Amino acid sequence: DSGVTQTPKHLITATGQRVTLRCSPRSGDLSVYWYQQSLDQGLQFLIQYYNGEERAKGNILERFSAQQFPDLHSELNLSSLELGDSALYFCASSVVSQRGLSYNEQFFGPGTRLTVL
């Protein structure tokens, strides 16, 4: 158990719908990352938050958005869903070093499997 929790475990929805995925980081971790894993693209970085602020963006679609709340949990919102959005979505968390430059090891949650029909 990595200490990172994600809900729900599975989500089945229809095209055009909107869903929200939730993540709680390990106790003490300030940084949260979202990744998408699909068969054709592999594991792809979406977005990073640190202590409530967006820090880095990857190949995240405009239909997707995220936020990190004061209690450090994070939500990933996916809207206008398409069949191609079906994938595993992982949240990871890490501490930030004293220097604030190195983000060290990331610990992954169990993921949310999204199926868009």
Added chain:
Amino acid sequence: GQQLNQSPQSMFIQEGEDVSMNCTSSSIFNTWLWYKQDPGEGPVLLIALYKAGELTSNGRLTAQFGITRKDSFLNISASIPSDVGIYFCAGQLGAGGTSYGKLTFGQGTILTVHP
């Protein structure tokens, strides 16, 4: 963007054999990480490497951070059935710019161990 090439794509070995897999990058990283993923689960961190040339062990696992900072390898000695899974390398720049803590992953190596 940065690309990580991980090889081999898959391996079928007998229990007790040693395993070696590697990752190469088109550009440098400041941190290399190795993860293992079981079906339907999240990646589990195995080893983290922070310095070029660094050699680090975790039980039967040994990983090295290449001297050019563009490659890394992972060795598993005396494999056992529970080593079955997908192994991923990941590179991280980790300093400044817009990349920060972003991990760039290899395509994965699928390991099958026959008893």
